[in-house]
Amino acid sequence: MAEMDTSGGGHHKKGPGVKKGKKLSTRVDLTPMVDLGFLLITFFIFTTTMSQPTAMRLALPDDKVKPEDQNKIKQSGALTLLLGKDNHVFYYEGELLPDASNFKSTNFKDIRDVIINKKQQADTNLVVVIKPNDESNYKNFIDILDEMSINVVKRYAVVDISPVEEDLIKRTEGGQ
Amino acid sequence: MGRPKIARKSTSIDMTAMCDVAFLLLSFFILTTKFKPSEAVPINTPTSVANKIAPENNILMISLNKDGKAFLSFGDSKNDRDKKMDMIKYINDNHSLGLTDNEVAALIKAPFIGVPIAQLKQQAGLQMQGKELTGENSPGIPCQDTANNQMIEWIRAAVDAYKGEKMNLILKGDNVAKYPVFKNILTAFKKNDQFKFQMVTNPVSVPSGTELYKLNLSGKPEE
Numbered sequence: 001m002a003e004m005d006t007s008g009g010g011h012h013k014k015g016p017g018v019k020k021g022k023k024l025s026t027r028v029d030l031t032p033m034v035d036l037g038f039l040l041i042t043f044f045i046f047t048t049t050m051s052q053p054t055a056m057r058l059a060l061p062d063d064k065v066k067p068e069d070q071n072k073i074k075q076s077g078a079l080t081l082l083l084g085k086d087n088h089v090f091y092y093e094g095e096l097l098p099d100a101s102n103f104k105s106t107n108f109k110d111i112r113d114v115i116i117n118k119k120q121q122a123d124t125n126l127v128v129v130i131k132p133n134d135e136s137n138y139k140n141f142i143d144i145l146d147e148m149s150i151n152v153v154k155r156y157a158v159v160d161i162s163p164v165e166e167d168l169i170k171r172t173e174g175g176q
Numbered sequence: 177m178g179r180p181k182i183a184r185k186s187t188s189i190d191m192t193a194m195c196d197v198a199f200l201l202l203s204f205f206i207l208t209t210k211f212k213p214s215e216a217v218p219i220n221t222p223t224s225v226a227n228k229i230a231p232e233n234n235i236l237m238i239s240l241n242k243d244g245k246a247f248l249s250f251g252d253s254k255n256d257r258d259k260k261m262d263m264i265k266y267i268n269d270n271h272s273l274g275l276t277d278n279e280v281a282a283l284i285k286a287p288f289i290g291v292p293i294a295q296l297k298q299q300a301g302l303q304m305q306g307k308e309l310t311g312e313n314s315p316g317i318p319c320q321d322t323a324n325n326q327m328i329e330w331i332r333a334a335v336d337a338y339k340g341e342k343m344n345l346i347l348k349g350d351n352v353a354k355y356p357v358f359k360n361i362l363t364a365f366k367k368n369d370q371f372k373f374q375m376v377t378n379p380v381s382v383p384s385g386t387e388l389y390k391l392n393l394s395g396k397p398e399e
Contacts (some may be wrong), residue, residue, distance in 0.1 A: 030191050037198035044205030053221065055230035055346065055374035060366055083355070112386070134356050138240065138349040141358065142222040142377060150225055152387045 056145065061157070077125025079118045081111070081144060082161065084169045085135035089144075093118060096165070103168055108143055115151045128156040133166055217241050217249075217288060217310070219350045224377035225388065231344045231374075234259075236334045238327070239288070240349040244357045245316025247290040248330055260284050262337035264296075267329065273297055278304065290314035293326055319360045327364035335368050345373035 075094045082090040089111050092102045106114060119126050128148065132141050148156050217239050232251055239247045250260045264283050268275045271293050275283070279300035283289065291299045291314060302309065319327040334343060345365065349358060365373060382389045 030195050034191055034195050034198055037195065037202055041198060041202050041205060044202065044209050048205060048209040053230050053376045054224070054226045054379045055228055056224050056226040056377050057228070057372065057374050060362060060371045060373075116387075132355045132359075134354070136355045137351065138353040138355065138358055139222040139351040141355060142224055142349075142375065146224040146226075150382060150386045150388045152391060 056142065056149075058145065077122035078127050078129060079115065079122075080129040080131060082165055082169060083130070083132040083136035083140045083144060084173060085133075086173075087140060088169075088173065089140075090169055090172065100168055103172075105172055108140075111144070112147060112151065115147060115153065119151060119153065126153060126155065128153050130156060130158045131161040131165060132158070133161045133169055217247050217290070219348055221348060221376050221378050222351050223380040224375075225380060225382045226377055227379065228374075230346060230376050233344075234338070234342060235344045235346050236331075236338075237346040237348055237376075238361060240347070240353040240357060240361070241316075242350040242352045243316075244320065244354050245290065245314070246319050246327060246357065246361065247288040247314070247316060249288040257284060259334070259337045263330070263333040266333040266336050267293060267296070270329070270333075275300060288314075289330075290316050292318050293329060319364065320357060321360075325360050325364055327361055328367050331364050331368045331370060335370065343370075345370055346376060347373055348376040 078094055080092050080096070084090060087108055089106050089108060091104055091106060091111070091114055094102070096103065115128070118128075130141075130144055132144075145156075147153075219239055219241055233253050234255065235251045237249045237251075239249060241247070250256045261280065261284055264275070264280050267273070268280070273293070273296055275297060279297060282300045282303040283296065286299065286303050286309065288309075289296075289299070290309065295315070299309065299314075317326050317330065319325045331345075334345075347358075347361065365371070382392060
């Protein structure tokens, strides 16, 4: 099968009367070597890690900035997302009404539509306020930041949750 | 008219070329492969569409495992090791731990730092005895509550060690790590005026039809 041709031309017949010297073949059977080669290739293909971990950048605001210097957000463009336990997401647009009638529950699949809708409606005024509560996990937080970059939301803020909202989440989760 | 001679073809194929290709590929994979360093703290990172590769040098990595324990680890380059030494010495001086040079060296060799500052001497001792520390048997750096957030100390030490140089703060959190611990680490960053950091994620492709997808298609550079 796999051999190197080293005989150099087809002089097989040396004519009558010429004594044939015993010729050792210089051909090497390469099959085992090829086998081994491919075995190693498969090994390295499977062990190699092509996808390197990527990094998501996040810049934090400076807490020391005086409250009067901080930007106030326009209520018309505000969308507040609250992250609860078990991957629950709650949201309200604008200001939270006293009777909490605009407090809605959703999940990570549908939150994209909510953001897209709000974005179309609010256009340049859009500010997303993200409030993770103590029961949400790190994945939820990354997922929601990811939604921000997927939907190209330029302005968003991570804010501590207020007791009123915490209470609303507790009540909604309890009712489900 | 004689029958045309049918040349008898040999069934053996010359494998030399194939062999060449095989070994070329083999050498490529051997050279490009990079074995995953065995992680003392296993962490499942969340996925994101971020496409920037995480840096590997001049890093200070804070790992947050599934139990909410925080660990510090460093890069592998020589510069990273020097900085690690500076940091440990800084902590040693500020908290008068009285670590010997041997103990400092043992801590530098350790894959991560995962004990409260007061127990650093013990960890160094265990390290010198050749005991392998893992995420399971280490208590982690305390940052669960705001009152005793030792991460602030460590970041301060890092800021001191990396004075005038660019430091890459990296946060590697597990999917199920709870948010409050993460928040306390953010507080530690903020207290030391470190406002930029990166979070390690696994890359996923951008969902089609979304705005970022269209933006990428139009070829506009991101930010």
